[in-house]
Amino acid sequence: xxxxxxxxxxxxxxxxxxxxxxxxxxxxxxxxxxxxxxxxxxxxxxxxxxxxxxxxxxxxxxxxxxxxxxxxxxxxxxxxxxxxxxxxxxxxxxxxxxxxxxxxxxxxxxxxxxxxxxxxxxxxxxxxxxxxxxxxxxxxxxxxxxxxxxxxxxxxxxxxxxxxxxxxxxxxxxxxxxxxxxxxxxxxxxxxxxxxxxxxxxxxxxxxxxxxxxxxxxxxxxxxxxxxxxxxxxxxxxxxxxxxxxxxxxxxxxxxxxxxxxxxxxxxxxxxxxxxxxxxxxxxxxxxxxxxxxxx
Numbered sequence: 001x002x003x004x005x006x007x008x009x010x011x012x013x014x015x016x017x018x019x020x021x022x023x024x025x026x027x028x029x030x031x032x033x034x035x036x037x038x039x040x041x042x043x044x045x046x047x048x049x050x051x052x053x054x055x056x057x058x059x060x061x062x063x064x065x066x067x068x069x070x071x072x073x074x075x076x077x078x079x080x081x082x083x084x085x086x087x088x089x090x091x092x093x094x095x096x097x098x099x100x101x102x103x104x105x106x107x108x109x110x111x112x113x114x115x116x117x118x119x120x121x122x123x124x125x126x127x128x129x130x131x132x133x134x135x136x137x138x139x140x141x142x143x144x145x146x147x148x149x150x151x152x153x154x155x156x157x158x159x160x161x162x163x164x165x166x167x168x169x170x171x172x173x174x175x176x177x178x179x180x181x182x183x184x185x186x187x188x189x190x191x192x193x194x195x196x197x198x199x200x201x202x203x204x205x206x207x208x209x210x211x212x213x214x215x216x217x218x219x220x221x222x223x224x225x226x227x228x229x230x231x232x233x234x235x236x237x238x239x240x241x242x243x244x245x246x247x248x249x250x251x252x253x254x255x256x257x258x259x260x261x262x263x264x265x266x267x268x269x270x271x272x273x274x275x276x277x278x279x280x281x282x283x284x285x286x287x288x289x290x291x292x293x294x295x296x
Contacts, residue, residue: 038064038135065136066090068144071129075147080121084146086129091115093133099146100127122148162290163212165223169205169273169286171196172228196283197275199233202243205286208269217291219264220271224249225285227256233277235284239264243274251282 016034023029029045040061042054052058068088076082084104086097092112097104104117115131126147128140138144173182174195190206197203209215226235226249234247249259263271273284 033060033062038062063093063133063135064090066094066131066133066138068129068131068138068141070143071146074145075149076119077151078122078124078148079151080119082119084117084119084129086115086117086131086144087113088115088131088138089113090133090135090138091131093135094131095134096132098130098132104129119146119148124148124150159293160221160290161293163288165287165289166211167285167287168207168210168222169194169203169284171203171283171285194284196228196281197235197273198281199231199275199277199279202272202274203284204268204270204272206268206270207288207291208265210269211288213288213291214293215269217265217269217293219262219292220288221260221262221290221292222286222288223258224261224273225256225258225287226251226282227285229253229255229277229280229282231277231280231282233275233280233282235282236272236274236276237261237263237286238272238274239266240272243272243276247276251277253280 019034020032021029022031040059043058043060044054045052066088067090068086070087072085072087073082076084089112091109091114094107094109094115097107097115097117099119099122102120102122104120106118108116110116126145129144129146130140131138167185168188169191170182170185170187171194172179173185173187174193188206188210190210194203194205207213207220208217213220224235224237229251230253232252234251235249236243236246237248238244248261249257251257265271271286273286275282275284
């Protein structure tokens with residue numbers, strides 16, 4: 001639709017009519033560019049007296065909207081403050097960088113293909129990082145995804161005491177008859193009756209308050225051994241009621257395998273040991289070599 005404000009002037013970008021044309025005097029006129037494909041077009045003005053001739057002086061360049069092809073790193077803490085480099089195209093005239101719906105700060109346009117910025121604070125989850133320029137906003141894709149993660153709280157016990165390794169648990173010693181070596185292990189009475197662990201089951205090994213480990217210990221360090229299994233699998237040492245998705249010691253039938261582990265201790269002074277194997281049972285040995293206590 002033509003806009004007749006002063007002198008019945010109408011402006012065109014190539015063959016597309018502009019909007020919001022305003023000519024308040026003989027010069028200059030203002031207008032809003034219509035949508036066009038990327039490239040160079042001539043801007044012309046039409047009045048009852050005719051249409052302006054085209055020349056390089058009336059060239060107007062349409063740029064493509066920015067594109068984001070990658071970001072690095074792809075994750076950061078919910079508190080914000082992660083330095084992020086954005087790679088893509090069309091960044092020269094960028095006016096904003098968004099992490100989801102939140103505007104980033106400290107944006108530096110390094111070049112037409114690179115932007116440095118700092119992530120704002122956000123909620124846990126994945127958002128799209130977009131770049132906005134006069135030509136438009138970058139389309140979203142998996143290449144621009146940034147994941148906010150919640151910082152992991154450190155183990156509260158931060159004063160460590162090392163000791164010579166001492167055995168807290170050996171499920172072989174609940175067998176009848178009891179193996180002769182069990183007499184030398186001197187297992188705590190609270191752990192002496194622990195038996196081989198069936199697949200998908202757990203045992204609770206008491207650590208806090210046992211064998212010189214203080215009752216206020218918050219975590220223990222030790223070697224976990226799997227042996228005498230009747231089916232392959234893995235052992236997990238953990239704190240709490242939810243079994244984590246991981247393995248601490250992997251084992252196959254007939255093998256003996258050991259790994260160092262660190263586990264928090266629950267309010268009852270216990271750690272959990274789970275047999276994540278698909279079938280059969282496995283014996284577990286737990287030798288503690290140190291513990292953490294709170295320094296506060």
